[in-house]
Amino acid sequence: MMLNLRALFHKSRAEQEMDDELRFHLEKQAEHNIARGMSAEEARYAALRKFGNMGQVKEECRDTWGMRFISELAQDIRFGLRQLRRNAGFTAVAIGTLALGIGANAAIFSVLYRNLIHPLPYPHAERLVMFGVVVPALDSRPFIFGFTYLGLRHEQTPFESMASWMPGVQGCDIAAPEAQRMDCAQVESTFLPTFGIRPAFGRNFTFQEDLPGAPPVCLISYGMWRSRFGSNPAALGQLLSIDGNPTRVVGILPGDFEWPTLARVDIVLPEKLPPSARGENPGVALRAYARLKPGVSIAQAGAQLQPFLQQFIQSAPPMFRKEIRLGIVPVREDQVGPVRQALWVLFGATLALLLLATANVANLLLARAEVRQRELAVRSALGAGRRRLAQLRLIESTLLGLGGGIAGLGLGFLLLRVSVALAPAGIPRIEQAHLGLPGVLFITGMSLFSGVLCGMGASLAIPPAQLLLGSRTTGSLRRRLRSALVAAQVAVSVVLLAGAGLLLRTLRNIENIPLGMDTSHVVTAEVALGRQAFLRPGEAAGFFDRLETRLSALPGVTGVALSDSLPPAGAEHSMPFFVLHPEGHPPFEKGTGGMVAWRAVTPGYFRMLDIPIIEGRSFASSDRSSQGNVIVLSKSLADRLFPAEDPVGRRVQFTSPPGPWYDVVGIAGNVKNAGIIQESDPEYYLVRKDAPDLGLHGFPDLQRHAFFLVRSPLAASGVASMVRGAISSLDSTLPAKISTLDARVGQLRTRPRFNAVLTGLFAMLGLLLAGIGLFGLVSYSVAQRTNEIGIRMALGAQKGEILRMVLGQGLKLVLAGVAIGIAGALALTRFLSSLLYGVKPTDPLTFIVVSLILAAVALLACYIPARRAARVDPMVALRYE
Amino acid sequence: MGKSIDLLQGTLDLLILKTLVLEPMHGWGIAQRIQQISKDVLQVQQGSLYPALYRLEQQGWIAAEWGASENNRRAKYYRLTASGRRQLERETSNWTRLSAAIAHVLKTA
Numbered sequence: 001m002m003l004n005l006r007a008l009f010h011k012s013r014a015e016q017e018m019d020d021e022l023r024f025h026l027e028k029q030a031e032h033n034i035a036r037g038m039s040a041e042e043a044r045y046a047a048l049r050k051f052g053n054m055g056q057v058k059e060e061c062r063d064t065w066g067m068r069f070i071s072e073l074a075q076d077i078r079f080g081l082r083q084l085r086r087n088a089g090f091t092a093v094a095i096g097t098l099a100l101g102i103g104a105n106a107a108i109f110s111v112l113y114r115n116l117i118h119p120l121p122y123p124h125a126e127r128l129v130m131f132g133v134v135v136p137a138l139d140s141r142p143f144i145f146g147f148t149y150l151g152l153r154h155e156q157t158p159f160e161s162m163a164s165w166m167p168g169v170q171g172c173d174i175a176a177p178e179a180q181r182m183d184c185a186q187v188e189s190t191f192l193p194t195f196g197i198r199p200a201f202g203r204n205f206t207f208q209e210d211l212p213g214a215p216p217v218c219l220i221s222y223g224m225w226r227s228r229f230g231s232n233p234a235a236l237g238q239l240l241s242i243d244g245n246p247t248r249v250v251g252i253l254p255g256d257f258e259w260p261t262l263a264r265v266d267i268v269l270p271e272k273l274p275p276s277a278r279g280e281n282p283g284v285a286l287r288a289y290a291r292l293k294p295g296v297s298i299a300q301a302g303a304q305l306q307p308f309l310q311q312f313i314q315s316a317p318p319m320f321r322k323e324i325r326l327g328i329v330p331v332r333e334d335q336v337g338p339v340r341q342a343l344w345v346l347f348g349a350t351l352a353l354l355l356l357a358t359a360n361v362a363n364l365l366l367a368r369a370e371v372r373q374r375e376l377a378v379r380s381a382l383g384a385g386r387r388r389l390a391q392l393r394l395i396e397s398t399l400l401g402l403g404g405g406i407a408g409l410g411l412g413f414l415l416l417r418v419s420v421a422l423a424p425a426g427i428p429r430i431e432q433a434h435l436g437l438p439g440v441l442f443i444t445g446m447s448l449f450s451g452v453l454c455g456m457g458a459s460l461a462i463p464p465a466q467l468l469l470g471s472r473t474t475g476s477l478r479r480r481l482r483s484a485l486v487a488a489q490v491a492v493s494v495v496l497l498a499g500a501g502l503l504l505r506t507l508r509n510i511e512n513i514p515l516g517m518d519t520s521h522v523v524t525a526e527v528a529l530g531r532q533a534f535l536r537p538g539e540a541a542g543f544f545d546r547l548e549t550r551l552s553a554l555p556g557v558t559g560v561a562l563s564d565s566l567p568p569a570g571a572e573h574s575m576p577f578f579v580l581h582p583e584g585h586p587p588f589e590k591g592t593g594g595m596v597a598w599r600a601v602t603p604g605y606f607r608m609l610d611i612p613i614i615e616g617r618s619f620a621s622s623d624r625s626s627q628g629n630v631i632v633l634s635k636s637l638a639d640r641l642f643p644a645e646d647p648v649g650r651r652v653q654f655t656s657p658p659g660p661w662y663d664v665v666g667i668a669g670n671v672k673n674a675g676i677i678q679e680s681d682p683e684y685y686l687v688r689k690d691a692p693d694l695g696l697h698g699f700p701d702l703q704r705h706a707f708f709l710v711r712s713p714l715a716a717s718g719v720a721s722m723v724r725g726a727i728s729s730l731d732s733t734l735p736a737k738i739s740t741l742d743a744r745v746g747q748l749r750t751r752p753r754f755n756a757v758l759t760g761l762f763a764m765l766g767l768l769l770a771g772i773g774l775f776g777l778v779s780y781s782v783a784q785r786t787n788e789i790g791i792r793m794a795l796g797a798q799k800g801e802i803l804r805m806v807l808g809q810g811l812k813l814v815l816a817g818v819a820i821g822i823a824g825a826l827a828l829t830r831f832l833s834s835l836l837y838g839v840k841p842t843d844p845l846t847f848i849v850v851s852l853i854l855a856a857v858a859l860l861a862c863y864i865p866a867r868r869a870a871r872v873d874p875m876v877a878l879r880y881e
Numbered sequence: 882m883g884k885s886i887d888l889l890q891g892t893l894d895l896l897i898l899k900t901l902v903l904e905p906m907h908g909w910g911i912a913q914r915i916q917q918i919s920k921d922v923l924q925v926q927q928g929s930l931y932p933a934l935y936r937l938e939q940q941g942w943i944a945a946e947w948g949a950s951e952n953n954r955r956a957k958y959y960r961l962t963a964s965g966r967r968q969l970e971r972e973t974s975n976w977t978r979l980s981a982a983i984a985h986v987l988k989t990a
Contacts (some may be wrong), residue, residue: 017947021908021957022931024950028909029927052928064939582963 006171026051056115072388073395080396084469090368091400092359098404098450100765101357103411104350106443107419108758111342113442116432121258122331123196127160128293128333129259131305132329133312135320138576138595143167144288146273148185148312152165155308158301167287169263173530173735175241181735182266183542184242185259188724189270192219194291194456195260201372202251209250210270213493216247219268222255242267243530250482253315260331262428289331298328301455302789318658319578339427341834343756345499348831349762354450357404357626359485359492362454363773365397366482369458369781390459396450401451405443409435412443420510423753457481479781486770486777487817493763494821494854495828498598498758500763501846502829502836507756509838510749516671517566518610522741523719524566525708527734529635542706547708548602550726556714557722561604562688562706567670569744572596574681575654582662583651584640596621596637597673597681600688606632606668608709609741616648616666619687623665630687637682638667648725652684664688675750677837709741716732716740731830755835767857770817775861778810782869794874802870808864811855825850893925893933895976898961898969901943903923905960907950908934934959 026047033043051057112856132142144152149164165187172184189210192198205217208604218240220228228237239246247269259265268597280618292301316324334344412435420430435443452660460481483720527547545560552560565572577593603619605611614635623630631652638647651661673680688706712719720738725734782789789802829841839846892903900914912925937943942965946958950956961969 002955017957018931022906022957024954024956025909025931027954028907028950032913050927054928057928057931060929061935064935156906876913 014065015062015621018058020052020659021052022058027638030693040723043593046543048488048720058758070393070558076395077399078390078524080394080399083396084399087368090364091403094400095407097357097360098354098401098447098454099407100352100448100769101342101402102443104267104353105347105446106412106439106767107173107415108329108343108350109442110416110435110439111419111427111430111433112347113438114341114429115343115427116332117438117727120332120773121256124221124291124294127294128195128260128289128331129246129292129298129301129328130287130331131159131162131290131301131326131328131463133309133324134287135323140689141287142329142669143285144831145312146284146286148315149286149288150273152305152308157290157294158296159819160293161190161194162290163188163194164271164273164286164288165191169259169265171526171735171737172243173269173528173733174267176242179733179735180228181737182242183271184267184273185263185265186269190272191268191289193423194289196291197254201233201252202249205250205270206648210272212272212274214270214272214288216242216245217250217270218242218247219251219253220249221268222257222827223264224266225252227768230714236311240267242269246532260335262335268416293488298330298857302326306311315615319576319589321860322591328369335429338501339485339751341831342751343427345753345832345835346762348828349496349499349759351635352492353762354446354498355764355768356489356492356766356773358450358454359489360769360773360776361397361400361404362457363485363776365393365454365458366478366485367776369393370433370478382603384446387395393459395454397455397458398448398451398465401447401449401454402444404450409443410442412439414509417760419754422757427751427754455487482780483813487772489770489773490817490854490858491821491824493766494818494850495825496759496763496766496823496849498822498829498847498854499832500759502839502841502843503752503756503759504834505843506835506837507749507752510676513672514677515745516611516669517567519745521713522608523710523712523716523723524739524741524744525710525723525727525873526737526739527767528705528709529734530769534704540651544703547727547730551708551710551729554712554719554726555721556719557710557712559604559608559709560709561602561608561709563599563605563709564688564702564706565599566707566709566741566744567609568674568676568680577640577682579654579656580641580684581653581655582647583653585641587655595681597683601684602688605685605709608711611642611671612669614667614669616644616664618666618668619685623687628654629660629662630665632666632685633664634668634683634685635670636680637684637782638664640682642799649724664829677752678684692853716742752837754823767854770854770858774810774814774858775864777813778806778862779865779868782806782865785869786872789869789872790874790876793872799870802872804867806866807859807862810866811858814855814862816860818854821854822847822851889948890974891963892975892976893929895939895969895972896923896964897930897933897937897959898926898942901959901961902969905948907956907958909941911959921981940968941965 001130026044028042029044029047029050033046034040038046048054069736079284088573089600089624117126120128130142132144133148134140134142144164146164149162150798153162165185169183169185171181174180183265189205189207192204199206199219200222202219205219206213209217220235220240225231234416235252238249253268290694292298305326309324313321313324416433416435419427420433457478460477524677527544529540529543534543548560548562551557574597575597577596578588578591580596581587585644599605601619603623606613606618613632619630619632633641633647633652641647641652642650647664650664653659653661654665668685670680671683673683688703708723710719710723720740724736727734792802825847828843833841896915897911900911900918904917906914908930912927912930915923915925924969934945938959938973942962943957943959944962945957948958
């Protein structure tokens with residue numbers, strides 16, 4: 001076969017040999033002619049004449065090369081298929097095993113591909129970046145203040161185009177014919193051009209329309225166009241009431257348009273950045289995107305932006321300056337940075353699983369090679385060379401691989417659906433991941449790879465023909481190979497199990513993190529008033545009061561409270577620590593001091609969430625109407641502001657801008673407020689005041705937005721529908737997002753759960769495969785040694801000794817595998833470290849438990865055949881051969 | 882030199898196999914040997930010899946190796962394989978039966 005491959009792929013070599021051979025022939029003939037008396041030249045011509053048409057001969061010779069290869073291949077494939085059909089049981093097991101490995105790979109690969117490899121849906125997306133300054137205390141992603149941005153826009157920059165976005169997607173309400181809460185984003189007119197996107201219909205809004213005071217226009221998403229306008233082109237030019245503001249639809253975004261942060265956006269509005277953003281005041285904080293000029297690297301861009309960074313640093317409050325750095329992040333990195341690691345880890349786990357499956361099938365094939373000795377001998381005697389036999393093996397295993405690939409395709413599809421169900425918010429774009437062409441190509445590659453790999457052992461182990469002709473061969477190479485495969489399987493299983501174990505411990509740690517509050521039986525409703533409604537002073541607060549009263553009156557409801565954001569998902573508002581000035585202490589001057597979260601809540605808030613008041617008191621209803629200002633500090637903030645003092649009764653002032661004094665009335669327990677696994681910020685609480693002045697730190701929008709917390713022992717779904725009813729009875733056009741606090745908390749655990757459940761699943765499958773492999777090997781060796789065992793027993797060996805002998809043989813392999821596996825796992829689990837929480841990558845407990853689990857499974861896998869060995873009847877055994 | 886006869890394809894294969902029974906030989910040698918033994922009656926068309934050799938090699942009946950010729954030049958030697966030997970036996974008995982049958986027909990008809 002090698003010769004033919006050479007002929008096919010390196011034609012020149014074979015061609016050369018043919019030429020040599022024919023030239024030799026002609027020379028020989030010429031010599032012959034000379035010997036018969038011709039002149040040299042005559043002789044040469046005579047030889048050529050005698051030979052005939054050289055070109056035609058060569059052509060005929062060449063014809064035989066490819067034909068043999070193809071006909072042999074076809075023959076071997078037919079034979080392989082026949083063999084596989086004849087051994088349907090074996091084939092099913094092998095294909096099923098490979099399908100498991102390939103299917104898992106296919107599913108994870110398609111998610112990985114979609115996120116890390118598949119081109120972003122923008123032309124030349126590699127040049128798209130998010131840029132700005134990073135101030136870790138404020139935000140881990142780059143942002144930019146309006147005045148800096150406007151300055152940059154007029155200067156020479158490394159960017160071909162730039163666009164700003166008011167960060168975040170805000171809820172907005174559209175009215176008539178039916179009220180709906182939509183997701184609105186405000187961007188600059190250069191946003192779409194920067195991303196290289198044109199509206200599917202209509203146009204982008206213009207620079208003029210992006211100026212303050214311009215008539216309102218908007219673009220809508222393709223999905224909204226379909227659902228709200230039934231894909232009617234007449235939607236263009238229509239007026240849409242957005243938060244009560246009639247806005248003309250000028251364009252429809254393309255169907256495949258993807259927001260750079262992957263957020264859902266229904267309506268795109270002009271940003272209308274006020275020109276006054278330039279000046280003393282840094283202006284609003286923006287997210288900025290840019291398209292690098294062709295050939296400009298991120299590092300070069302960074303160098304060009306240094307002057308702006310310096311300028312920004314100079315304008316920043318001194319305590320911030322040290323922490324400020326430039327941030328230029330590729331759009332893809334901004335999207336998938338946090339899950340990149342998890343995806344690679346999962347992919348690694350599935351590759352390990354595929355290796356295990358391949359090793360298992362290789363072992364099965366090796367075992368079968370033993371059984372098929374006789375057939376091999378016959379074929380060998382019939383003249384089949386070693387190569388041809390090896391080729392046969394490889395073809396057979398490749399067929400298995402392809403079968404596994406086809407079955408794996410189906411399994412991968414299912415697994416993908418399972419993953420989607422598991423991880424609604426765990427992994428970006430998972431809903432979009434599908435087994436497209438790249439997936440199919442990948443599966444084909446994996447199938448061929450695993451097919452060839454698992455046939456390799458069996459092919460290598462084909463002994464030379466002479467050995468086959470002997471009546472019985474030792475097959476020691478095969479046995480060694482099989483043992484090595486089993487040890488390798490055990491080793492890979494250890495790595496998989498260790499990884500899964502660490503992730504499971506992480507999950508458990510995360511589930512057990514004390515949140516500092518009781519989240520059960522709390523239904524939440526997020527209500528935001530439209531920008532054009534309830535505008536008269538006190539109207540909004542009045543509405544919230546009426547709603548609160550109505551909710552409190554619902555049957556079964558034991559408490560209602562309002563807050564502007566909910567723990568532990570992150571606080572909506574925060575303040576640098578240095579701004580807080582405790583009475584009788586010097587101002588804080590060591591940098592920013594980090595951030596302090598704050599919320600404005602109604603007095604029932606602490607009781608509602610069961611947040612303990614450690615000292616002093618909670619807010620009282622009278623605090624809402626009183627002229628004075630009161631504040632409740634979290635324990636950690638109190639300890640920082642008033643170390644070794646009793647803070648209750650002391651006062652705090654906000655110094656930038658200087659404000660009134662706040663009386664500390666109480667200390668509340670610490671609550672997770674920056675996410676579950678993040679370090680929580682110190683926190684303070686203000687009371688939501690009655691109309692008209694809510695005293696909310698100068699955030700006028702606060703009084704138009706609130707989370708209602710409703711505690712009730714009744715079933716959440718029932719409470720939710722009552723809450724919905726209460727809201728629409730007050731204002732039927734007001735949309736509300738209703739959920740439970742537990743669901744919000746659960747969502748934060750989605751990603752670790754996704755990681756742990758999937759790797760756990762893969763590890764279980766891997767363990768099963770390793771167990772089956774071990775079981776197969778030991779059973780087979782027992783069957784082979786029946787004779788020997790019989791003799792031993794006839795010579796007086798006890799059952800226990802036989803049992804120990806067989807067990808010992810298997811456990812030796814297991815121990816070797818575990819040792820290698822632990823070394824491998826120690827080397828590999830450090831890649832997990834960013835996914836772990838509360839457990840070290842080398843956690844000894846995990847490693848011990850994993851080894852014990854493997855040992856137990858291995859013991860079981862060895863015990864069953866060992867017991868069979870011990871039951872061997874010496875007489876039967878001796879007659880066995 | 883008497884009149885020579887062109888060979889049928891299958892016959893050429895048979896003759897090549899037979900020629901290789903004793904020792905490995907290169908292409909030219911095979912052609913020469915057939916001619917000699919048949920006392921020049923059977924003229925191997927040198928052009929059709931090589932495709933035949935390649936075909937037989939593909940069937941696995943003969944195998945080729947490069948070696949040194951009588952006067953120490955590089956030449957490709959063909960030898961009979963085990964399955965080639967069996968093929969030769971089959972073909973020989975076929976041929977014997979066929980020629981006997983033809984001879985019989987020619988004699989009696």
